[in-house]
Amino acid sequence: MSRVILVSSRLPVTIKRSRGQDGNGQTLTMSAGGLVTGLSPLHARSDGVWIGHPGEHPNASTLRQLEQQRLVPVDVPPRDYRNYYEGYSNSALWPLFHYFVERCEFDPAHYEAYRSVNERFADQVAKVAKPDDLIWVHDYQLMLLPEMLRSRIPQARIDFFLHIPFPSSETFRVLPQRSQILRGLLGADLIGVHTYEYAENLQRSFRRLLGIESNRGALRYSGRSVRIQALPIGIDTKEMRKAAFSNAAERYLLDLKRRIGDRQVVLGVDRLDYTKGLPLKLQAWRRLLAGSPAWRRRAMLIQIAVPSRENIGSYQQQKDEVERLVGEINGLYGAPGRIPIHYMYQSVSREELGALYRLADVALVSPVRDGLNLVAKEYVACRDDGGGVLALSEFAGAASELGESLRLNPWDIEGTAAQIERGLEMDFGERQERVRPMYHRVVQNDVHRWVERFMTALTEPEVEELRVPPQLQSTVLAETIGPHLATARSALLMLDYDGSLREFTERYEDALPTNEILEILTELGSLDGVSTYINSGRDRNTLGEWFKGVPVGLIAEHGSWIREVGESIWRRMGPPPDLSWKGVVRPVLTEYAERTPGARIEEKSAALVWHYREADDSLGEWQALELMSVLEDMLSGSPVEIRQQGVDKGRAFEHVSEAYGPFDFVLATGDDRTDEDIFARLPLDAYSVKIGGGQSSARAAVGSPGSVRRLLRALIAARRRVAVAQF
């Protein structure tokens, strides 16, 4: 492995002034937060260096200590640092990326400092880097750095990881320096984010704001390729468990248990940050206690609020609000020897933290926005005893990996209170059932695996670049295609159904053909010398039923079955498939469907389809992609190809051409990935029309199924005109 140069805004240690003999002593303390916890194990294991700001200008002896730990300080004048860190990073980017637009301050002087500090980092990295090093830049404070490094060291491998969310392009475009920031990132070879949703958001921003198209996580920029991938960070499970099960932790745990007696414990561990939703959490706790005197006796909330960014006004206000609420709730519902909230505004040791994780009946992780949230994973990692309940906000990136948690919407105070209660009352069997699969997932996908996945991400073959077909009016398209169809001797039309001829409906079963569609197809079917097929992913029965008596051919299940015009039997295309894989795949699909509300499985003769059209958009998509990668791993080497839906529509085209061709006119329409198979196999002079925007190998695109129907009507008219003229 090449040497890794980690670059982050702060070093993992912070220099603090201490009163030495000369009154000018310095000590090093560990910095707090998710980034440091995540990257320290990598640094410890590699022989690379870590470059960042140490908090203070180091004296000679501190410098030596830093050197011993392979830490390289970047020197920044304090005023610039303030404007860069407290200013642009934490008063513009941080709130914006967490959707707190109203908290953003966009001061041009802050951006100027941000730019100049990024330059200083670039200079320092360029000084230290050797040719084969992998330079790995971290987080939102250094988003201009990849491009600055690219111009200094063009051949370097530069990766970037964003630890916080990347917001929707609609929110991101608020940022005055949005283009500069996006261009800054494009200096990287690989941009990693925690979730597919963030990767999507980033790609949409590239498209909308810079006009750069990407295809399945890859784009071209300045003659290089840039990858964007969802690579959620893991934790160091071994280290976490070592601390949680250490002697010190055991002692602490025993002592805690003795003092707490038989009361149940709800635990919160958060940096004191407005994104962590502490006031809402406290309100939910208040709601639970207000409604139930029993819980006032039987449960307590232990909340650790780790001091953070204390120089920024909004953090001070947040602290005041949290402390006011704690005081209020303790005042209302406390009694001698029975305090409802044990609030600690301090950092605790890893051992104490581990003991608290082991103690807590419920870990309440309820941020209003969080890139990922490591606390959720740490809690799960300490609960292989099966006894803990994780209550997790759906606005934390980790929610998509920890599907067995009790999900909550922190804004819904009633709902959150109800989930806390459900967690406290949950029996051991259900706790175990929920936490076990999460435990295995967290252990398997630990921080070391994350680093590995990052390092190998670029060795995966790049998806071939697709272009974006021009979006045309149906009348314009008909003017080009119409004359060719009109004079063709033998024409073939292969029409996709859902999303192409027919608009999607909320429920899959409801997309019956309308009278208009049946009429168009009947007219197409009556044209001499024109063969028309519906080429759909749907099953035979549905298609047979829906198009009964309509004079067009039907192709079902993505090219598995064909029924010719006027016939009543279906014939299989190609050899009968080997279906042994179904038994292996079905339980996995079922598990994912159970975890994803609104998702379900459809059983077809040669396929199993996982539908998520009725699920929550981003969760459905995330689960589908995750499911695909799980299945790809599981089935490598078997005869099954995993695709978002079924087999291959392109095969159907080949079959029909061989049986009835040659055709001197071909038109295929389609709206999704499965239709790309047919577009890619058409002869060069064929017409292919994609419905909707985005990349495709189709020759042209139209906006909607309505446009397709208009196009078909115009084509029918063109063919008829010529037929009449010939007659």
Ligand code: GDG
């Ligand atoms: C950012 C993103 C993303 C907390 N209190 C104590 C303590 N901690 C440790 C926890 C955990 C870490 O700090 C906090 O990490 P989070 O992920 O919860 O949150 P952020 O600091 O906001 O981290 C976040 C993360 O980056 C990684 O990419 O997950 O979404 O915002 O490890 O254990 N550690 C000790 N004492 C404490 O009192 N020793």
